[in-house]
Amino acid sequence: MLKTGGFDMFKKVFEYAGPYRKDLYSATFIVLLSVLMGILPFVLACQIISPLVMGNTIDTGYVTARVAGVLVCLILQAVLYGWGLDVSHKAAYNTLLRLRTSLQKRFEQLPLGFIQDKGTGTIKKLFVDDVDSLEVLLAHSLPEGIANLMIPLAVYIAMFFIDWKLALLSLASVPVSVLAMMMMYSVGMKKMGPYYMAGQKMNNTIIEYVNGMEVVKVFNKDAQSYERFRKDVSDYRDYTLEWYKAAWPWMAVYSSLLPCTIILTLPLGAWFVLCGLSTLPDFILILCLSLSIGVPLLKSLGFLPTMPQLNYKIAALEQVLETAPLRQTEDTFHGMNHDICFDHVTFGYRVNSAGDRRRPEDASCAENAPECRKAQSGADGKPPAAMDAVITDVSFTAKTGQKTALVGESGSGKSTLAKLLIHYYDLQQGTISIGGQDITEMSLEALNSQISYVAQDQYLFNTSLLENIRMGRPGATDEEVLEAAKKAQCMEFLEKLPQGIHSMAGDAGKMLSGGQRQRISLARAILKNAPIVVLDEATAYADPENEEKMEAAIAELVKGKTLFVIAHRLPAIRDAGQICVIEHGRLAAAGTHEELLERCEEYQKLWKASQRSAGWKVTTANPARGYHDVVNSATNKGEEGK
Numbered sequence: 001m002l003k004t005g006g007f008d009m010f011k012k013v014f015e016y017a018g019p020y021r022k023d024l025y026s027a028t029f030i031v032l033l034s035v036l037m038g039i040l041p042f043v044l045a046c047q048i049i050s051p052l053v054m055g056n057t058i059d060t061g062y063v064t065a066r067v068a069g070v071l072v073c074l075i076l077q078a079v080l081y082g083w084g085l086d087v088s089h090k091a092a093y094n095t096l097l098r099l100r101t102s103l104q105k106r107f108e109q110l111p112l113g114f115i116q117d118k119g120t121g122t123i124k125k126l127f128v129d130d131v132d133s134l135e136v137l138l139a140h141s142l143p144e145g146i147a148n149l150m151i152p153l154a155v156y157i158a159m160f161f162i163d164w165k166l167a168l169l170s171l172a173s174v175p176v177s178v179l180a181m182m183m184m185y186s187v188g189m190k191k192m193g194p195y196y197m198a199g200q201k202m203n204n205t206i207i208e209y210v211n212g213m214e215v216v217k218v219f220n221k222d223a224q225s226y227e228r229f230r231k232d233v234s235d236y237r238d239y240t241l242e243w244y245k246a247a248w249p250w251m252a253v254y255s256s257l258l259p260c261t262i263i264l265t266l267p268l269g270a271w272f273v274l275c276g277l278s279t280l281p282d283f284i285l286i287l288c289l290s291l292s293i294g295v296p297l298l299k300s301l302g303f304l305p306t307m308p309q310l311n312y313k314i315a316a317l318e319q320v321l322e323t324a325p326l327r328q329t330e331d332t333f334h335g336m337n338h339d340i341c342f343d344h345v346t347f348g349y350r351v352n353s354a355g356d357r358r359r360p361e362d363a364s365c366a367e368n369a370p371e372c373r374k375a376q377s378g379a380d381g382k383p384p385a386a387m388d389a390v391i392t393d394v395s396f397t398a399k400t401g402q403k404t405a406l407v408g409e410s411g412s413g414k415s416t417l418a419k420l421l422i423h424y425y426d427l428q429q430g431t432i433s434i435g436g437q438d439i440t441e442m443s444l445e446a447l448n449s450q451i452s453y454v455a456q457d458q459y460l461f462n463t464s465l466l467e468n469i470r471m472g473r474p475g476a477t478d479e480e481v482l483e484a485a486k487k488a489q490c491m492e493f494l495e496k497l498p499q500g501i502h503s504m505a506g507d508a509g510k511m512l513s514g515g516q517r518q519r520i521s522l523a524r525a526i527l528k529n530a531p532i533v534v535l536d537e538a539t540a541y542a543d544p545e546n547e548e549k550m551e552a553a554i555a556e557l558v559k560g561k562t563l564f565v566i567a568h569r570l571p572a573i574r575d576a577g578q579i580c581v582i583e584h585g586r587l588a589a590a591g592t593h594e595e596l597l598e599r600c601e602e603y604q605k606l607w608k609a610s611q612r613s614a615g616w617k618v619t620t621a622n623p624a625r626g627y628h629d630v631v632n633s634a635t636n637k638g639e640e641g642k
């Protein structure tokens with residue numbers, strides 16, 4: 001929630017508007033004139049009623065002129081209102097464009113890990129729903145709200161000059177209405193935190209549900225039986241209803257009371273006239289003016305119920321816009337060589353009070369929301385100290401041109417180390433440098449130009465496979481792309497696709513196996529031809545048929561490169577110049593395969609385990625029988641040593 005509520009919110013919105021602020025002022029002024037045109041007919045009506053009540057004679061010309069005046073006012077009111085909204089909508093949508101662009105620029109500077117941890121649903125909500133909801137504020141609440149408030153204010157001032165006693169009577173309904181409004185705002189704000197977070201959670205769960213549809217179906221689950229889906233969707237309903245239940249009674253009070261500007265003016269004003277405390281023309285004029293301001297007042301405050309929600313949405317946007325960007329400079333890469341040096345690297349994911357891990361910058365809570373402050377600062381409210389270190393004091397150097405492998409049990413921190421090297425996150429302690437240059441002292445582009453990162457899961461954009469490969473080096477010619485595809489052993493399956501390499505990844509993606517998709521990403525990396533190659537379980541999807549081709553593709557990719565590889569299958573990295581054994585986020589030992597087998601207990605354990613699993617193989621003993629036999633060849637061969 002923004003610190004001081006409404007005013008900060010408007011300040012922020014004007015900041016977002018930037019050069020379109022002028023248009024917002026113009027729109028407010030035009031709508032102001034329109035509201036004024038809505039008030040004038042009441043004054044003109046009074047000019048007709050007053051002399052009639054006083055028994056004065058008025059001629060037809062006098063009446064016709066005023067009736068014509070009323071008509072002109074009504075036409076002008078409609079025209080000005082339309083014009084004002086036209087200007088305000090242009091300003092609003094240009095502001096939304098500006099805001100989305102700033103958000104996108106900020107996202108580009110944020111640690112990639114932060115973005116992934118946030119969840120697709122939250123990010124979509126931020127970019128689409130939250131930004132969209134500002135349209136109401138910019139195009140309506142601001143110009144209409146201000147104009148509809150200013151004119152009644154001016155009318156009240158005029159009424160005080162006409163007859164302050166009658167003006168006071170006309171104001172009588174305002175204090176109670178304002179009190180009801182404040183109550184609505186206050187209860188609304190209290191319920192807004194859980195409501196907003198329930199919305200974010202539901203968005204993430206729906207996207208997860210759609211993405212995981214395959215698993216959901218395989219395990220015979222539907223939306224109803226998928227417990228989290230049901231819970232998050234019904235939680236959202238409950239929180240929304242709770243908010244409505246708390247806020248609407250107050251809204252009902254003020255929206256029925258506020259327009260009742262004549263509730264006291266009529267009886268008491270008449271009595272004042274009878275007692276000689278007020279004059280009849282003033283009484284009639286005040287009555288007409290009181291009637292004229294009811295609708296604008298209600299309109300101006302009709303936007304109030306949306307304010308708590310908007311406040312929360314702006315707070316969530318602000319939190320992303322204010323999140324510390326990834327530490328980097330504009331510098332290019334000027335390392336002496338491609339030695340990768342991890343120097344006393346410590347990194348962890350924050351632990352909240354509930355024990356969940358979350359990124360330090362996790363913005364799923366809106367800033368300053370009490371429940372989130374607690375989560376981010378620990379139950380005692382002190383600054384968060386509980387960093388659950390995933391990597392602790394890791395130091396080693398991967399030499400230029402050498403193959404360095406990271407091995408360790410699942411969850412030991414190997415992928416985290418690879419992600420730290422490609423600067424997914426900033427470190428808590430220590431440094432990572434390439435050729436002596438700290439990775440935080442170069443731009444992300446400079447770092448990216450030095451590294452090809454091939455992970456288990458490679459994303460294919462919904463464009464042609466040719467363009468997907470070209471992303472490795474955007475300026476590459478078609479021939480160069482084809483050459484890379486050939487080297488990555490892609491041609492054999494690309495040629496079978498109806499449009500070959502020009503097939504769209506969206507359609508072709510469905511026809512490609514996991515291993516084939518990985519070969520596309522290897523082609524991308526071959527085309528990029530960066531001096532450092534990071535392979536994070538790159539052969540994870542390789543089936544026996546694919547494996548050979550994958551290995552040929554990888555051999556092509558890593559030729560003459562500094563190789564940083566994470567592999568579960570130890571035989572594949574046996575030849576590495578250096579193997580780093582990671583145990584619970586610490587470097588247990590480093591050395592060659594032979595050295596580690598001699599002196600590192602953890603490595604011996606891993607090697608034995610890999611030998612055992614290599615011994616287990618699945619064969620189709622008799623295809624005619626149509627089932628697979630599992631054969632433990634280790635029992636035949638005996639446990640292999642070196």
Ligand SMILES: Nc1ncnc2c1ncn2[C@@H]1O[C@H](COP(=O)(O)OP(=O)(O)OP(=O)(O)O)[C@@H](O)[C@H]1O
Binds near residue numbers: 358390410414416
């Ligand atoms: N984005 C994240 N947020 C919170 N915790 C994470 C995140 N990514 C990884 N972890 C945790 O950090 C620890 C190390 O994970 P990491 O993926 O680096 O291990 P790994 O050795 O590569 O495992 P595997 O071999 O199974 O891929 C694990 O306990 C994991 O749960």
